[in-house]
Amino acid sequence: MSSNHIEVTDMYFVATLIAYGADYVGVDRADKRSQKFLFQNPLSGVAKIYTYKHGVLSEVENPDFDTLKNAYDTVTLLFPAGYAEAIRRVKGIIHT
Secondary structure (H helix, E strand, C coil): CCCCEEEECCHHHHHHHHHCCCCEEEEECCCCCCCEEEEECCCCCCCEEEEEECCEEEEEECCCHHHHHHHHHCCCECCCCCHHHHHHHHHHHHCC
């Protein structure tokens, strides 16, 4: 992670960030086997996320990158309605 950008290689997490409205900067294609998607650092554009854990629905306003990544990794993050479209967008970026 550079000081100006957050680098993400997991395409499904990239789709999650895009679907939640994170400010996408571009893609680093220096390594053809592992493209790095770049987002603003600190994370911006994400107003709120929703998590569901132990039967409790929570709303987190203005989450930072670590909060969002932790919710994604622990499978407590609820995916926004635009997630499927975001996956298609990421695949389009990869294959461009």
